[in-house]
Amino acid sequence: MPFDAVTLDQACDRVFAAIRERQRCFISTPNLNFVISASDDEVFSQSVMLSNLNLADGMPLIWAARWLKLPISERVAGSSLFDELVIRSSVNRPLRVFFFGGDPGVAEKASAVLNGRSDHAVCCGFLDPGRGDVTSMSTPEILAQINAAEADFLVVSLGAKKGQAWIMHNLDALQVPVVSHLGAVVNFVAGTVRRAPLIWQKVGLEWLWRITEEPHLWKRYWNDGIMAVRLFARLLPLRFKRCPPAHGSVTTEYDTDMGMHLVLSGRPSHPEMERLYNFVNEFLQVSSCVELDVQQACVDDAEIAALIKVLSTVCSAGGIKLKVLGESG
Known part of the structure; x- marks a missing residue:
């Protein structure tokens, strides 16, 4: 799976450029769970391949990149990107956000919180499409409501696979320049889930914090941990694989x-x-x-x-x- 070797600042610059020029920027934020899921799901994998910006959202991926001597040195989490965009937006040109999905009532709460705490960002709309399939969440009425809000950034929260599939299904019809599935962001903004302290994020223990906040995630992280061991076992010999020096x-x-x-x-x-x-x-x-x-x-x-x-x-x-x-x- 390909990743863009960018820092948080560089990712923000790419997003702001897309907003200024009203050009499409579909952002994917693959973490270890993304990589594992994409390994046996070609459609899900293609959604990442066809994205305009792929950010390494997981310390295991950073460790793997360092082991393979790839130039991906910094984790760029989707929630960190969102927070930084809000901070860097100006009062004269606030970031316009639309929340789509999330648990019942959470997007509405996130909208109220964002509009009440920041002069640099405004939630210009939110919508809970229910728990149907991608097609039922893609009606002309739903797409018209999103486009009418004239948002800069559409934050989708439907679960990784469904969210990526929904974006791919509707990308051509959406008039929002920046679109990304950031499942946890709506919860973090609403305050229904607390994000891990910075030190936990830096040492790669945010998953443990997430389990304490959302106990139902333990099974996913358990499976991810098993697959991570297998992944690193496969990566181990690649560091020592003979390959021509980088002067091609x-x-x-x-x-x-x-x-x-x-x-x-x-x-x-x-x-x-x-x-x-x-x-x-x-x-x-x-x-x-x-x-x-x-x-x-x-x-x-x-x-x-x-x-x-x-x-x-x-x-x-x-x-x-x-x-x-x-x-x-």
């Missing part, structure tokens, strides 16, 4: 008729891979075909493997022909 190269070319042509060799550095992603983001929307040549690249490298997976998912969803040269398996 990236060649990019776009032709109106031929589409996008990408050539990777060796193991490109993180800045080179970032330049590649920027190029892909710029031209993917106008390409009918993409050719990715990794015949001379270290395809076992985590970043190259992620690139192949992301391109495969995005091209498939957009009806773009993808040809990968040199990939095995």
